[in-house]
Amino acid sequence: MRQFFSALAKALACLLLLASAVAEATTVKVFYDVGWGNRIALRGSKAPLNWNTGVNATWSTGNVWTYTWADSVGDVELKPLINDATWSVGANYVVKAGTTVSIYPFFQSRAGTLVKVANFSSPQLGNTRTLRIYLPPSYSLNPLKRYPVLYMHDGQNLFEASTAFGGVEWQVDETANALINNGQMDEVIVVGIDNGGANRIYEYTPCCDPQYSGGGANVYERFMLDTVKPYIDQNYRTLTGNKNTALMGSSLGGLVSTYIGRRNPGVFSKLGGLSSSFWWNNQMLPKEVEAATAKVAVNHYIDAGTSSDGLTETTRMRDALVVDGYVQGKDLYYYVAQGAGHNEAAWAARLSIPLKYLFPWQSTVY
CATH class of the missing domain: 3.40.50.1820 (Alpha/Beta hydrolase fold, catalytic domain)
Known part of the structure; x- marks a missing residue:
């Protein structure tokens, strides 16, 4: 019985740590259909991002590309790219620590x-x-x-x-x-x-x-x-x-x-x-x-x-x-x-x- 409660306590501790990690996650969601075989990458001002090489976001249904990092990183400036090659148009996006930010970019400078x-x-x-x-x-x-x-x-x-x-x-x-x-x-x-x-x-x-x-x-x-x-x-x-x-x-x-x-x-x-x-x-x-x-x-x-x-x-x-x-x-x-x-x-x-x-x-x- 003692072993059972010990295991239960460990499991609860793990769940609490997981919940804490989720609660302290800063997230960006990029909404864009890049077409089959292409991807959205992110470059940014602070690790785990940098301005030299992109980090791939994760695709989900609805053409939503998501990337998450720890709140402890602080506020981050970033830009999405297609295939880590084509930059989005406009200024950098600012993602404040502890927030979830939705981005709807476009990748061709053009007129309305x-x-x-x-x-x-x-x-x-x-x-x-x-x-x-x-x-x-x-x-x-x-x-x-x-x-x-x-x-x-x-x-x-x-x-x-x-x-x-x-x-x-x-x-x-x-x-x-x-x-x-x-x-x-x-x-x-x-x-x-x-x-x-x-x-x-x-x-x-x-x-x-x-x-x-x-x-x-x-x-x-x-x-x-x-x-x-x-x-x-x-x-x-x-x-x-x-x-x-x-x-x-x-x-x-x-x-x-x-x-x-x-x-x-x-x-x-x-x-x-x-x-x-x-x-x-x-x-x-x-x-x-x-x-x-x-x-x-x-x-x-x-x-x-x-x-x-x-x-x-x-x-x-x-x-x-x-x-x-x-x-x-x-x-x-x-x-x-x-x-x-x-x-x-x-x-x-x-x-x-x-x-x-x-x-x-x-x-x-x-």
Whole structure:
């Protein structure tokens, strides 16, 4: 009997050691179909990895390649390679000790693609428009991957000079391609929603400015939430949660982004407003933030130029957000564009700033 309990104690001790080892395992999972006969290897900054020779990851069903090491190694920078020869595109991945990190790489430096959905109907607004959808570089290369989504207003102005106001586009696709391939931002799907033409002021504004009237933002909100977002989530490989969903625009588009986003933090967690029209209706939106009794759980990017671009009102909004508890560089990024005016060229010139802030490299929540 004594021998039995001794053996049982040893067995339990082994199980505890095994459980401890599992609990103290740092793991990376690489999701990529390399094709028959190929493999994923990893190179990295600390042993058991190094930057000279790759270590093979272990394949499992679903084309998941896994590699594990002890927590005691500490934080590790690494990159996956195909057959220890072809490096993944972008920056190094950081794997913090004690975590399990999922990576969805791609291995060819390339541009994203633009898809257009013409005559997209809005039952809420009683009209149609075009959706212009930027699919990031890996979309066709890694079908295992799902993506955050950035919804942007004034879609005509974002991608093509031929449809942009004054013939000047934002160059959203070119800027995103460069930032993604350089490892400065995560891959995202960008959905450009064309404005309603003559109805633009109505659609992009809460009620009601003494001079311009407006007041259709709540209806436009329902169009976005009940029609546009469900369509995108059903037809593209999106990450649907609020942590991976952002809203951005300029001028009245910045106003409506802030208005809708703060009303729907369960849908959007990231808001971008370039040269936002915070003057609207005697600065109603900054006043609402000043009167708020609770902080809204969204990250704000707001900016303005110094040349007739609403800097005073934007600064007032910044100050109101700071009083509510937002912190510059954390959940708030306030930027002053020296010499910049209120136009597409100015917004294109600084677009990289909000993109890197809203979707920094390795920030996607899978």
